[in-house]
Amino acid sequence: MNDDELRREAAPDDDGYADTLLEEELRLAAAVLDPVPAELLQSALDAYALHDLDARLAELTFDSLVDALPVRGGTDAPRMLTFRAGEVTVDVEVTADGLIGQVLPPQPARIEVLGGPRAPRPVAADTLGRFTSDTRPAGPFALRLRAGAEVIVTEWLRA
Template sequence: MSDLNDEFDGFDRLDGFDQYAAPGESDGDPDGELHDGLLEEELRQAAAILDPVPAELRRIAVDAFALHDLDARVAELVFDSLVDGIPVRGEADPPRMLTFRADGVTVDVEVTADGLIGQLLPPGPAGIEVLSGPRAHARLTADDMGRFTGAAPPAGPFALRLRTGREVVVTEWLLA
């Protein structure tokens, strides 16, 4: 056993080389942070060259991050006429009725081929954005009675972001 210990004692006497040291330890960086940071930067550069993020995907990611409102309340879908409604006989293309709720705020929305019609409860003025992924957001305004309309119906996934004074409410995303 002493022969084995003598053999390993020689490792710590090598001139500045310690094969068992963590990266950066021999450079005066005991945690290896300098080495890790350089490695991370090299990997970033390699990924940017070999597998770049498409410009459209980058823009969508930035838009999605912009939706991140720390103070926003999420209004949950509590009624959808496609799921909860009773079909009306003779109606070829009935409008889709949606109701969202967040605490004391209710948003009723009717989605038709002509656009959106809706009302906020309790009634009051609000700025409303129709969020639709990478496309530009349609901006609507609710009047003093909480009523709003939008000329273009959403195509694809959409959500509504309401700004009532200092309060922000965002609805769940739905497929139009």
């Protein structure tokens, strides 16, 4: 048997399978030989956050990693984040088990946890504005809040 016959026997009949394998090999080679610069990746993530052109950007006003006073003996404390867009405030606690948060003033909302190219994970906020997500964000993430006709997107952060 020659090489062509071996390839035909090993792979399914459709060319899509071979194309998928070739594409994966090319992606791996590009990641090793020509990785995407960190600055370009951050710019792309920032641009993705603004794909809702009517969305308001919620500014990070508090991050416990930067703003909180260190506590002696405290380890593995949850990360506390506060975002503000006009009159709307979103408080978020990032724990090992996921996210816990509240929208103020209290209102029902749909919150999507954005994680780069992955599909957003929607979470519902109740009438008091409380929400939880049992999936901890990995890598860069942002939140998109939809309350009525208003859309608010937070800054991108690393989990």
